[in-house]
Structures are given as structure tokens and as C-alpha cells.
Amino acid sequence: MAASNVILCGICDAQHTSHVADYWCPECDEGLCSTCKNHHGVSKASRQHGIISIDDYKKLPAEICKIEQNCTEHDKKFQMFCPRHDQLCCIMCVSENHKECTGMFLIDEAIKSSRTSTLFDSLEKSLKDIQENIERVVKDREANLVEIKQQHLKSLHNIKDTRQKLNSRLDDLEKHMIDNLNSTETQLKLKIVTLLNKLSEKKNEIEILKTNLMSVKQHGSDLQAFIGSKMLEKDVAEELKYVKNISKDDGFSQFGLKCQIDDKIIDILSNIIRFGSIKIEKSKSPIVIGVGHEKQAQFFTAVQPRSKSIDDITASLIGEFSVLAGKSSSCITGLSVFPDGRMIFADCYYNNRLVIVHNDGTLDCEIPLSPLLPFDVTCIDDKTVAVTTLFQHKVVIVDTENRQVTNAIKTGRCRGITYRQGQLFYCAIEKGIHAINVSNNKVRTIVEDYTIKTDWSYITTSGENIFYTGYGSTVKCYSIRGEKRWEYKDTSILSCAWGITVDQHGIVYVILNRDVVLISADGKKNRTLLTGENGIQESYGIYLHTNKLYVVSFTGQFLQFKMA
Known part of the structure; x- marks a missing residue:
């Protein structure tokens, strides 16, 4: 393309007159005014040339505009394409350099279907994958x-x-x-x-x-x-x-x-010359890149750590305390952990409050939410939490520093909730799994599941997967895009599945009244890890934090287990 935005008609310019070009002929590699365009269209040598408007020509990338129509070595028009060398050839090129090449074909035949070829679809798909x-x-x-x-x-x-x-x-x-x-x-x-x-x-x-x-x-x-x-x-x-x-x-x-x-x-x-040390922990990214023509719909997939059997997992009690009592009996239905290790409990029914404690059980603060009944809670950052409400049909955002509700999002009947990368995933009763975009409060459906009927459905995420407890004894696993991974149901073990959490190996921990049950990462096996003999009471809140398992009973008895 000319350096100036104004392109002149090449034919007129050859006759020493200047007219602005309205069209462009890629094969002649020159502009045409309206008059010359008519002559160009009836000339036997050029009537088959595909001309375009000058405006469309200016929209083409500079690299495309620089494509030569003729062989620079022999100054002859390209007529053939050599797949072996991935090269355009004129007649002289074929005779001199491509005598032994097979599979060569005429360019004129190929370009007729170039716009509808699978190559464009493949390129578009690859670009979409890359994006x-x-x-x-x-x-x-x-x-x-x-x-x-x-x-x-x-x-x-x-x-x-x-x-x-x-x-x-x-x-x-x-x-x-x-x-x-x-x-x-x-x-x-x-x-x-x-x-x-x-x-x-x-x-x-x-x-x-x-x-x-x-x-x-x-x-x-x-x-x-x-x-x-x-x-x-x-x-x-x-x-x-x-x-x-x-x-x-x-x-x-x-x-x-x-x-x-x-x-x-x-x-x-x-002798002690430093308080401690700060180290950089470097590991392989938990995602892999997938692009290429040989695969369909390439996406990132979570890379699971080295697999671990549910039979290898052990738990030992290392601490316990009672959540500070409220005005009435505690009814702890939700548990989450802040980035700094503090814990937050949803005390439903009678006390209508959130309770924040340090990891040794000492009280940090109480946040009254009456008349709201906080059911489940999840931490968004070090001071902000999201809370589902039992009968108010909404999720509220709470600033724990100011102890104020800063936002309320209508959701319908909602129960368990968890936070992941700017989104809140929650269990919608008789509807399924929904997600809220925290930045704009937009709600969308991830999984349609009308079997979620219990008031005790809880949810968690790990990598690209969502795990939740459904009706009765059901535990389900879906991708964050709503693709079903597996469903586990065993009434002999899971008479009623409640709180749920998952470790780095994809092993699911489900709390069942007075038991904590493990489900393998593929959803095919189970094992009872903890029972009433280990101190487990009727409980709904369960959470994995680093290598520790937290379980809180309905009445506020908190147990901390070291996992190995």
C-alpha cells in the first residue's frame, strides 16, 4: 500500500493524469478509478480479476497487501503451489527447482474455494483456542x-x-x-x-x-x-x-x-542472626495449555497432584474448643477460614450472628445480622465474606471490619456457598448450582439440578471442579462449565450428606451426622475416616486448611485434626 492514504489510479497515472482510485485490483496490484474500472472489467486480459473497493483494500493488514502476485526471480505470474516446499511457483520455478516435487496443483483451482476451505475454520478455531x-x-x-x-x-x-x-x-x-x-x-x-x-x-x-x-x-x-x-x-x-x-x-x-x-x-x-527466612516456593502451574489442529475444543485442565489413595489418609486430633456462646443455644451451620487463619462461623436460628475467632479459639469479634438468619459463609478476602440466608432468599456481602452488610443479592432459596476467582457458587434449592459474578452481581446457572431439595446442601470447589451434596445420600462433581464428572450415592454409608470439602488430591470429605466419610477423586470408592468415637457430633461445617481438617458441631464444639 502507498505511504499516503490517497491511492491514485494506476492506469491514469501511466497516462500522466491524476485520479483518485475507487477500486483496487490485487492481481494487477494497482488502483482503478471508476472509468478505468469499467475498461478493466471488459478487457479480455483482466475481466476475470477480482477487484475490491479501495475502502476494503485499506482494511487489509499491511503484510497481506505486500503479497507479491509475480515471482520476483523470474518476473512471471505465480501459477502453481508446491506443498513439499510450501511455496508459490511460476512456470520457470517449476522447471528449474521443482521437477522432482509431487502433489503440485494450480493456484487458480485452489483459490476458488479458499474462503470456504477448512483451513480458515482451523485457523479461526486455533485463534479462539489461543485467546x-x-x-x-x-x-x-x-x-x-x-x-x-x-x-x-x-x-x-x-x-x-x-x-x-x-x-x-x-x-x-x-x-x-x-x-x-x-x-x-x-x-x-x-x-x-x-x-x-x-x-x-x-x-x-x-x-x-x-x-x-x-x-x-x-x-x-x-x-x-x-x-x-x-x-x-x-x-x-x-x-x-x-x-x-x-x-x-x-x-x-x-x-x-x-x-x-x-x-x-x-x-x-x-548466635541468632535472623528472625526467620522468606522463601519462594515454585511449582508447576496447575493448568496446562491445549491448542492444536489435532484436538477439538482445547481448554485448560486442572493438573492433579500425585494421586493419593483414601486408604492412606489418617487424622489425629490436635485441638478443640467451644465457639463462644450467644444469648441462646448455638446453631452453627456454616464454617470458613480467612487467608490469615482466622475462622468464621455462621450461627443460625437463635443468635443470628457471625462469630470470628483466632486459631486458638479466642474471640476476634461477633457480627449481629438479625433479622437475617445466616446459613453458610465463605471468605472472599481477608475482610469480606458472603453469607447465604435461610429464609430471606438472598446472599449478603459483609464487611467484617466495619461489621456491616454492604450488598444484598436476590437469589431465591439458597444454602451452601463457596468463593472461587471472583465468583460465588451456591446451591439453589430445586434449581441447581448458580454462580454470582462479584464485580457486577450477575447471576447465572451452572448446573440445572432439580433434585437439590434438602436444606442441608453444601458446596465447594477445587481446580476446575465443583462438588456438592444433593438430595439424601448424593454427592456430585461437575466442571465449572457445568459438565458432569461423576455422581456418588450409597445409602448404606451416606444416609444424609451435609458439609463438604476437598483436598489437593481431589479426595472429597463429606460430613454425615457423626461421621466424616472420604470419597475417592474418581467418585468410585468411599471410606469412613472419623466417627463419634473421635469426638464427631452432629455437624454441618467442615473445612480443610493447609494440612488440617476443621469440623464444627451444630452446638459449637470445634475439632481440629492433623491430616497425614
């Missing part, structure tokens, strides 16, 4: 950024919490040391003061003896002086004996106080 892959990579990387932010907040909390514990422990040790110092000083002072008091009494006694001695000596008769001196001699002897033995008194010792700091404390000051 979808890029979009998924963008979403995955954005999710990774969110995850890094969450890990940053969690690490920051861990650092500050450790520092606080260190300060608290050092304060306790310091107080104990100072108390011991004060007590020791008091003991030593008491011993010395006791001796000083005795000596003070002795001084008084000596003064009396001195006075008596002088009185007898100066004023007594000879007989009195004789007998008196003998009497005083005994008293002086007693005092001499006391002075000689005074060194044996405990208060006579030379006392001193010495403060000896424990070597482990000194190690903190001298």
Missing part, C-alpha cells in the same frame, strides 16, 4: 497474585504473632527474675538487719556494764568493790564469749547479689 488459553492464563496469574497477597498477609500475621509471643514470654521471664531478685535481696537484708539489732542491744548492755563498773570502783566500799568486780567479771566474760562467736552468726557473712542471665537468652542476642 481462551491466554484468558485462562490471565485469570490464573491474577488468582496467583491474590494467593501471594493472602500468603503475604498470613506470613505477616505469623511474624507479628511470633514476636508478640516472644515479647510475652520474655516479659514473664523478666518478671520472674525481678521477683526472685527482690526476694533474695529481702532475705539478705533480713539476716544483716537481725545481726545489727542484736549488736545494738549488746552495745546497750556494754554501756550499762561500764557504768556499773565505774560506780562500784568510785563509790563502793572495799567489800562491795571486791564482790562487785567478781560479779561484773562473769558478765564481761559472757560478753567476750558472744564477741568471739559473733562470726558464726549467719548475718556476719559477706553477702552479695549476682545476676546470671541464662545462656539461652544470651544465644538470642549473639
Whole structure:
């Protein structure tokens, strides 16, 4: 294409006149005005040329416009195509360089059907695949950024919490040391003061003896002086004996106080050179890219970690506490965990509240939601949660810092809820699985499932999959695009499936009244992991956080198990 936006008619220009071109002939590689276009269309040499408007020509990519119509080496028109060399050829090219090539065909035959060929469909499909892959990579990387932010907040909390514990422990040790110092000083002072008091009494006694001695000596008769001196001699002897033995008194010792700091404390000051370390954990991305002509509808698929059997999983109780009681009996129907490790409980029916606690069970805050009845809860970020309501037919968004409802989304009857990459997935009674776009509150149907009839349907996600408990003893797995993976039903094991969570291996944990049941990643096997003998009571809330399993009973008894 010419550098200027104005393209002149090539025929007129050859005749030294200037007319703006209205059309373009790709084969002649020049513009045509309206008059020359008519001549061009009736000329025997060019009547078969496919001309286009100049406006359409300007819309073509620059690389396409630069395509040569003639062979640059022989200055002859391209007539053949060589599949072996993927090259356009003129007659001279064929005779000189492609004598041994097979499968060559005329370009004129091929270009007639080029617009309707499968190549365009294949290219369009490939471009669509590429675009979808890029979009998924963008979403995955954005999710990774969110995850890094969450890990940053969690690490920051861990650092500050450790520092606080260190300060608290050092304060306790310091107080104990100072108390011991004060007590020791008091003991030593008491011993010395006791001796000083005795000596003070002795001084008084000596003064009396001195006075008596002088009185007898100066004023007594000879007989009195004789007998008196003998009497005083005994008293002086007693005092001499006391002075000689005074060194044996405990208060006579030379006392001193010495403060000896424990070597482990000194190690903190001298040997410990850092508080900890920050490391980058790098692993293979949980998605794979799929594009190519040999496959249909290529998408990212979740890459599962190395498979693990449900028979290899063990759980050991490492902690328990009771959720702080409300005004009435607790009815805990939902559980979720913030990025910093705090837990949030939905206390339905009587207390109408959310309860946030630290990982040791101490209370962070309570958020009253009356008259709403919070059924299930999921964390969106470190301060925002989404809550389904039992009878109000809506999902509410709650700012836990301000303890205020910031948004309400009408949904119909909804129960279990979970958050994934900007979307809220929830169980819609007698409708199926729906998703809410958090950015615009738009609701769409993911899975149509009219068998969801129970008030105790819960949901979770892992990778590209959705898992939920349905009617009776059913557990179902769908992709996030609504494609059914598997369905598991066993009335002998799952008489009524309630809370649900899933680990990194795709193994599903379902809570059943007083049991926690495992279902294999392919939905074909089950195993009872925990029972009432392990402390499991009637429970609905279950959650996997790192390598720990959390279970909270309906009455608020919280159990923490270490998974291995």
C-alpha cells in the first residue's frame, strides 16, 4: 500500500493524469478509478480479476497487501503451489527447482474455494483456542497474585504473632527474675538487719556494764568493790564469749547479689542472626495449555497432584474448643477460614450472628445480622465474606471490619456457598448450582439440578471442579462449565450428606451426622475416616486448611485434626 492514504489510479497515472482510485485490483496490484474500472472489467486480459473497493483494500493488514502476485526471480505470474516446499511457483520455478516435487496443483483451482476451505475454520478455531488459553492464563496469574497477597498477609500475621509471643514470654521471664531478685535481696537484708539489732542491744548492755563498773570502783566500799568486780567479771566474760562467736552468726557473712542471665537468652542476642527466612516456593502451574489442529475444543485442565489413595489418609486430633456462646443455644451451620487463619462461623436460628475467632479459639469479634438468619459463609478476602440466608432468599456481602452488610443479592432459596476467582457458587434449592459474578452481581446457572431439595446442601470447589451434596445420600462433581464428572450415592454409608470439602488430591470429605466419610477423586470408592468415637457430633461445617481438617458441631464444639 502507498505511504499516503490517497491511492491514485494506476492506469491514469501511466497516462500522466491524476485520479483518485475507487477500486483496487490485487492481481494487477494497482488502483482503478471508476472509468478505468469499467475498461478493466471488459478487457479480455483482466475481466476475470477480482477487484475490491479501495475502502476494503485499506482494511487489509499491511503484510497481506505486500503479497507479491509475480515471482520476483523470474518476473512471471505465480501459477502453481508446491506443498513439499510450501511455496508459490511460476512456470520457470517449476522447471528449474521443482521437477522432482509431487502433489503440485494450480493456484487458480485452489483459490476458488479458499474462503470456504477448512483451513480458515482451523485457523479461526486455533485463534479462539489461543485467546481462551491466554484468558485462562490471565485469570490464573491474577488468582496467583491474590494467593501471594493472602500468603503475604498470613506470613505477616505469623511474624507479628511470633514476636508478640516472644515479647510475652520474655516479659514473664523478666518478671520472674525481678521477683526472685527482690526476694533474695529481702532475705539478705533480713539476716544483716537481725545481726545489727542484736549488736545494738549488746552495745546497750556494754554501756550499762561500764557504768556499773565505774560506780562500784568510785563509790563502793572495799567489800562491795571486791564482790562487785567478781560479779561484773562473769558478765564481761559472757560478753567476750558472744564477741568471739559473733562470726558464726549467719548475718556476719559477706553477702552479695549476682545476676546470671541464662545462656539461652544470651544465644538470642549473639548466635541468632535472623528472625526467620522468606522463601519462594515454585511449582508447576496447575493448568496446562491445549491448542492444536489435532484436538477439538482445547481448554485448560486442572493438573492433579500425585494421586493419593483414601486408604492412606489418617487424622489425629490436635485441638478443640467451644465457639463462644450467644444469648441462646448455638446453631452453627456454616464454617470458613480467612487467608490469615482466622475462622468464621455462621450461627443460625437463635443468635443470628457471625462469630470470628483466632486459631486458638479466642474471640476476634461477633457480627449481629438479625433479622437475617445466616446459613453458610465463605471468605472472599481477608475482610469480606458472603453469607447465604435461610429464609430471606438472598446472599449478603459483609464487611467484617466495619461489621456491616454492604450488598444484598436476590437469589431465591439458597444454602451452601463457596468463593472461587471472583465468583460465588451456591446451591439453589430445586434449581441447581448458580454462580454470582462479584464485580457486577450477575447471576447465572451452572448446573440445572432439580433434585437439590434438602436444606442441608453444601458446596465447594477445587481446580476446575465443583462438588456438592444433593438430595439424601448424593454427592456430585461437575466442571465449572457445568459438565458432569461423576455422581456418588450409597445409602448404606451416606444416609444424609451435609458439609463438604476437598483436598489437593481431589479426595472429597463429606460430613454425615457423626461421621466424616472420604470419597475417592474418581467418585468410585468411599471410606469412613472419623466417627463419634473421635469426638464427631452432629455437624454441618467442615473445612480443610493447609494440612488440617476443621469440623464444627451444630452446638459449637470445634475439632481440629492433623491430616497425614
